[in-house]
Amino acid sequence: MKRYASATEALKANGSPSVSFEFFPPKSDAMEERLWDAVTRLEPYGPAFVSVTYGAGGSTRERTHRTVRRIASETRLNAAAHLTCVGATKAELDAVIDEYAAVGVKHIVALRGDSPDGAGAPYASHPGGYESTPELVAAIRRRGDFDVSVGCYPECHPDSPDLGHDIDVLKAKADAGATRAITQFFFDPDVFFRFRDRAVAAGITIPIIPGLMLQSNFEGLKRMSGLCKASIPAELHDLYDGLENDAEARDLVTANVAAKLARKLAQGGVEHFHFYTLNRAGLAISTCRLLGVKAAAIAA
Numbered sequence: 658m659k660r661y662a663s664a665t666e667a668l669k670a671n672g673s674p675s676v677s678f679e680f681f682p683p684k685s686d687a688m689e690e691r692l693w694d695a696v697t698r699l700e701p702y703g704p705a706f707v708s709v710t711y712g713a714g715g716s717t718r719e720r721t722h723r724t725v726r727r728i729a730s731e732t733r734l735n736a737a738a739h740l741t742c743v744g745a746t747k748a749e750l751d752a753v754i755d756e757y758a759a760v761g762v763k764h765i766v767a768l769r770g771d772s773p774d775g776a777g778a779p780y781a782s783h784p785g786g787y788e789s790t791p792e793l794v795a796a797i798r799r800r801g802d803f804d805v806s807v808g809c810y811p812e813c814h815p816d817s818p819d820l821g822h823d824i825d826v827l828k829a830k831a832d833a834g835a836t837r838a839i840t841q842f843f844f845d846p847d848v849f850f851r852f853r854d855r856a857v858a859a860g861i862t863i864p865i866i867p868g869l870m871l872q873s874n875f876e877g878l879k880r881m882s883g884l885c886k887a888s889i890p891a892e893l894h895d896l897y898d899g900l901e902n903d904a905e906a907r908d909l910v911t912a913n914v915a916a917k918l919a920r921k922l923a924q925g926g927v928e929h930f931h932f933y934t935l936n937r938a939g940l941a942i943s944t945c946r947l948l949g950v951k952a953a954a955i956a957a
């Protein structure tokens with residue numbers, strides 16, 4: 658992977674980076690409005706794709722489906738649906754995959770998911786369900802001409818004994834037909850580079866896209882990181898310290914932290930960034946602008 662002397666040189670050599678945005682399906686009318694505000698304002702930034710998460714335990718199955726379908730039919734965005742193995746038989750998941758194919762959704766983010774008792778509780782596959790993510794990936798590829806993304810964990814998945822095991826799992830997902838991997842969020846670029854180097858050394862050739870978190874509620878970020886074991890550097894604690902009652906300043910810090918991380922990643926040859934937007938357009942837009950990604954007019 659090419660490395661550059663500076664982020665500026667990298668961004669000049671490669672042009673503005675490619676981006677993608679993750680949304681979650683809304684639970685209320687107010688949240689629905691916030692999601693559509695985000696979708697509408699982010700569409701001109703020309704993301705390679707946008708994805709919609711699937712609630713823990715399959716709890717948002719209908720809402721995920723409805724949201725992805727609406728994005729696919731009302732925008733020009735390439736919409737991807739997240740799908741987990743949790744709480745469903747193979748036949749039920751096959752039916753969901755077929756419904757996506759029928760409405761023209763050709764990209765699925767395939768995941769194991771977490772125990773219905775919550776992330777961290779022991780995971781057991783559903784009786785009659787897909788046993789593992791590679792099995793789900795293979796099923797999706799068998800059922801249609803799908804692009805299949807999968808998750809990966811530069812700081813090691815909490816259920817995994819070590820990073821080597823995680824790399825083996827990622828290799829199995831790639832061998833089953835995954836077309837790209839998107840990472841769990843992280844804040845140290847070297848964590849990503851080390852993981853990418855190990856993946857390449859293990860013969861993994863699919864692109865590994867860094868997932869960058871745009872969570873400006875620092876308490877929320879600490880909760881998330883506790884669940885998924887993504888570490889938060891001391892520098893971040895310091896940056897947010899004292900901003901508990903200043904949401905505006907926290908937003909500015911968040912966009913700058915994400916852009917600084919992305920620039921370091923760009924210097925190491927990364928040309929695509931996936932943003933966990935939490936359905937907030939402003940933060941994603943500020944971060945894109947700091948990276949030189951501009952909006953273009955959408956042709957009628």
Ligand code: FAD
Pocket residue numbers: 709710711712713714739740741766767768769770771780781782788789790791807808809814816817818822823826827839840841868
């Ligand atoms: P895998 O990579 O398949 O496995 C993770 C680890 O668990 C591996 O170390 C593996 O060895 C171990 N493992 C696998 N199968 C078993 C088993 N049967 N028993 C014990 N251990 C096992 N979650 C959601 O609910 N909805 C979402 O929309 C969602 N989107 C995500 C998007 C991204 C980009 C990422 C990175 C994660 C997302 N998650 C989502 C979280 C994800 O479901 C959890 O991290 C889950 O614990 C692992 O899913 P995976 O497919 O990455 O697992």
